[in-house]
Amino acid sequence: MRSIETIYEKLLADFARRAGFTPEAGCDLAVRLWAAAAELQALEIQADWVLDQSFPQTAQGVYLDRHGAMRGLKRLGATRSGGTLRFSVGAPPVMDVTIPAGTVCMTAEEVRVRTSEEAVIPAGALYADAPAEAVEAGTGGNVVPGAVRFLTACPTAVTAVTNPGAFTGGAGEEDDETFRARILESYRRLPNGANTAWYETTAMSYPGVTAAKAVGRAEGPGTVNVYVTGENGLPDGELLAGLQAELQEKREIAVTVKALAPTSKTVNVAVAVTPKEGADKEAVLESARRAMADFFGGRLLGRAVLLAELGNRLYDLEGVENYRFTAPAEDIPADSTVLPVLGTLEVTELMEEA
Structure with missing residues (x-):
């Protein structure tokens, strides 16, 4: 990138060659040439920036999103972490104790997680486990085992809560470099309606799918298995059923395709x-x-x-x-x-x- 001084000296030399004299430093004409040099440098910077946004190798932000859209790709949004909460009582209850879905608990750092399904501590038992997810999307919800220790609005019989395992799967919005790699990969592995790249691209466009891997000839000729994950890792039955219907509608003729959860x-x-x-x-x-x-x-x-x-x-x-x-x-x-x-x-x- 040329500096303002370099552009100014070039303008000054061109003027002197055409006019037959060199303007004095600080005169009105010299000031005008300096201002023109600054504007020309700004135009060069803008032109370089526009050139960068014109190619997926160098585009950033919303302009990279537009390159992805041309390839049928979308940037992955932030996801919530998922895990299990264990609710305990001090003594075996004589009646079932219900923990409602949406019950919020916290870590010492005030990371909030909530149950995604209702759980019941049976009469005579000391605890029950409930699937849960972070309240906020992003990496902040990834907490280590035992970090969740504070109850908010649980039934009075419940005295303690913890997470036996880590909460994982929380991720921020896909960054430029990761999204760029997917876009460039779509050029290297061109989806043609019949190869594994096409099945992976189709699966990734389905709402809730975080990653997809297609395996051709998985169960012999004419079969394709598409393994996918959801926001919290392993996909649920609803996601797999919906994706199965989508792939079934768009698959090649005489091909058996299955949407599966990975091992x-x-x-x-x-x-x-x-x-x-x-x-x-x-x-x-x-x-x-x-x-x-x-x-x-x-x-x-x-x-x-x-x-x-x-x-x-x-x-x-x-x-x-x-x-x-x-x-x-x-x-x-x-x-x-x-x-x-x-x-x-x-x-x-x-x-x-x-």
């Missing part, structure tokens, strides 16, 4: 982290827990779990000096039919040897 593969994560000198140890460990939980979700369908990628997430955190994984012991290879899900998560302080 879940539990991944236990155990890592020791060394905080930098002077850093808040507990804050660093909590950031590390959140970074590990954020990695898992429906968008991980068909992807590998690489220790290097998990490690990079830790190194990107402020205050992390070093780390050491004890689980998983090795990389987990990619499989189009498998969704890696977070199992146990243990983040401790790594004590460096003297």
Whole structure:
């Protein structure tokens, strides 16, 4: 990009060549030439920006969305994390205790989660589990096991709540680089109405689908299995039924297509982290827990779990000096039919040897 000074000197030289004299610095004409040089630089900047937005390799924001629309692709919106809440009573009740759907509980950091279905603690039992989701979409709802501890408006008999497993699947709106990669992939794997790319693109356009992987000849010639995930990971029956109808209507002639949930593969994560000198140890460990939980979700369908990628997430955190994984012991290879899900998560302080 040319500087204003460079453009001004060029205008000055051109004027002198045509007029036969060079204007004095600070005169009215010199000021006018300087102003023209500034406007020309602004036009060059604008032209470069327009050129960047004209190609998916360099477009940003809403202009990248328009490139995606030309390929039949939409940016993935923010998703809520999902998990399970366990409600407990101090003593076995003599009557069933009902926990309504929509019951809100919180973590110490005031992350709110709510039950998505009604749950019942049977008479004589001490607890009941209920599926739940974060109130707010985004990565903030990804909480580690045991983080949810505060009740809001539960039945009086309920005395405690916790989450036995992590809440995962919460993600922010798809960023430019991730969306750009999908757009460019649509050019490399052109959907033609018959290949796996077409089935994946069709599935991704269905509301509620977060990721899709198509496997051709899955059950022999003329068969295609389309594995999908929803916002909270594994899809529910309603999503699969709706997508099945959609694919059935649009499929090729003489092809059997199935919309299926992937097989879940539990991944236990155990890592020791060394905080930098002077850093808040507990804050660093909590950031590390959140970074590990954020990695898992429906968008991980068909992807590998690489220790290097998990490690990079830790190194990107402020205050992390070093780390050491004890689980998983090795990389987990990619499989189009498998969704890696977070199992146990243990983040401790790594004590460096003297």
